Amino acid sequence: MRKSFGIPRTTMLIVLAFALACTIVTTGPASAANSPASTADPVLLLYDSLALSTSRKGNVETLERLLAAYGVPVAVMAFDRYAEGTLKSYRRVAIVRNAPDLSANGALASELAAYDGDYLQIGGQELPDRVRAGxxxxxxxxxxxxxxxxxxxxxxxxxxxxxLDLIAGTSFDAKKYGTLTSMSDGRRTPYAVSAKGFAYACCLSADSLTELALAYVLKDWLSAAGDFGAYVLIKEIYPFSDLELLKTLADKLYDAGVPFTASVKPVFYNTNYPAMQRYLQALQYVQARNGSILVDAPAVAATSTVGDGSLRGKMSGFIELLAANGIAPLGMSASLFWTYDKVYASQGMTFFDSVFLSPNADGQHVQSTSTSAAFAFSPYVMPFAQFQDFERLSVAPRTPLPLNLALSFDLFPDAASMDDAVDAISRSWIPFADLKNGTHAVRTDRLTVLSSGGSLLIDGKPLDIGKHERAVDEHYAYTAAAKTSFAKLFGIQNRILMVIIGASLAVFGLFLFIGYRRYRRKFQYPGGSQ
Incomplete structure (x- = not known):
């Protein structure tokens, strides 16, 4: 049985303020030498426009995350910023055409025409002759x-x-992917085709099925091998979240047989506070209920020129704090832009070989770069609500997923929304994977956390993930007691004064009683009371 510990509301508000502040850190310039290394060949991603005012808005970022899901570093460049000779450094190039009226010209046009590497294009009719013929x-x-x-x-x-440009014809040996159907006339054409290292897809838009459709193309184009899985990802977990609701969620998913992953906000200060101890206990409970733990990227206050360079130490400290409390973090979750920053990659992400990358949120670069850091395991994060918008076709047997997919939820605001989500997960056809069954490593200067085959190890020792709850001090002193002088002397003086005052009151009361008796007799008849 879980025990709930309560604290006064005012104390809780103080703790919340500290917890919010603890995730804000400053960073300074760092060498890229410590950035996570990737064995995959990088892809050069070129685009004509970001299509900010169209339905294609966000598709360049979507392609970046899709490529990252296969462990591929990505160098991103707009047509108008292309530097002559850049193509020679890449074996693969991906082109996103969002604006029909913008053409590659000058050095880029001639180099694309002569390019002999693997080529992928999304949208547009302008293709190199070699690609069109292939x-x-x-x-x-x-x-x-x-x-x-x-x-x-x-x-x-x-x-x-x-x-939209539809594929009206293709070579006999080209592989076809998906189907596009025009609702006005019922015309059916392939969504994409590939052959001989070339690939063409008709369109890509964020928050739509085209994300998954293109993943089938990328899997073959990148020659990605292996089995892929789907994961449940719970995000937005803070020390001041409803931790009892989090525990209840862990219970419900455990009872439903659904393994899950929890992305938790790091805490860098005041880690001895009772609120932090409850946070750690809740994470222990989540881990004991078949949950895996990720460290979420902290909010970083950064400038482009000045900083204290403390992010690395704070991140390693939080990882070691978790390990000291029997919690084994298996990776990190972050917005995509973190991988395009030398400081974030070298100071904040270098500990992990597994990173869940979400769409970009508000954030500030410290030392941006055009080429991303890549990781061995980087599931594509998609909100479960978006996934529910896809219609399940009556196809058997089930088609394997083309990439590792993390279906995400923010921690629920109440029990009703939690119950609805758990019910939807339980009724889905998806066989969710357990992150612990894969091989993941987190390394700091002092320790190593590993997972493999469902086991968790810290410095080579198996971790007992049983539920261990320790009592939390409800009378914790949030501020140190002030130093006092002559405290003993004043204490004796106070007791003496209390005795004198008490005796005076007793004597005064006695005089009142005697006076009352004498005054009453003065009005009585000698023969008895009137």
Whole structure:
């Protein structure tokens, strides 16, 4: 049975303020020599426009995260910033065409025409002749229409798509992916094709089934091997979250047989406070209920020129604090932009070989770079609500996922929304994977955390993930007692004064009693009372 510990509301508010402040750190410039290394060849990603005012907004970032899910470093560059000779340094290039009226010209156009590496393009009719011939590709512009996409085991009706070029023909040996159906005339065409190191996909938009559809193409284009799995990811867990609700969630997922991963905010200060002890106990409980722990990226206050360079020490300190309390973190979760910053990669991410990358949120670069850091294991994070928008097709047997996919939830605000989500997870067809069954490593200067085959080890010693709750001091002194002088003397003086005052009151009361008696007799008849 779990025991709940309560604290006064005012004390809780003080603790919350400290907890919010503890995740804000400052960073300073650092060498990229310590950045996570990748054995995969980097991909050069070129785009004509970010399409900020169209339905394609965010598709460049989406492609970056998809490539990162295969452990591939990505160098990103706009057409108008292309430097002559850059293509020669890359074996693979991916082109995103969002604006039909913007063409590659000058050095880029000539180098693309002569490029002999692997080539992927998303959208647009302008392709190198070699690529067009290799795919036997014929494209036809489509009128603005509502399009239905089917890919793998899923289908989705996309909103009206403009400037879409459909695949009207392709070579016999080209592999086809997915199906696009024009809702106005029922015309069916492939979503994408690939052959001989070349690939072409009709479109890509954020928050749609095109993300998963393109992943099937990328898997073959990158020659990615291995089995892929789906993971449940719970985010936005703080020391001041409803920890009892978190424990209840862990119980419900455990009872449903669903392994899950919890991304927890790090705490760098006041780690001896009772609020922090409750936080650690809640994480112990989550781990005991078949949950795996990730360290979420902290909020970083940074400037481009000045900082104290403390991020590395704070991150390693939090990892070691978790390990000291029997909690084994297996990776990190962060926004994509962290991988494009030399300081964040070298100071904050270098401990991990497994990182869950989410879409970019508000944040500030310290020392940005155009080439991302890559990791051996980096599931593609997608909100579960978005995944629920995909229609499950009656296809058997089940089509394997083309990449590691993390379906995410923010920690729920109340029990009702939690119950709804757990019910949806339980009813889904997805066989969720347990992160602990994979091989993951977290290393600081003082310790190593490993997982493999469902076991957790800290410095080579198996970890007991049983539930261990220690009592939390409810009378913790949040501030040190002030130094006092002559405390004993004043204490004796106080007791003497209390005795004198007490005796005076007793004498005064006695005089009142005697006076009352004498005054009463004065009005009585001699023969008895009136």
């Amino acid at each position: 795919l036997g590709l014929k494209l036809a512009p489509a009128p603005m229409d509502t399009i239905r996409l089917e890919a793998g085991d899923y289908g989705q009706t996309l909103s009206t798509v403009a400037d």
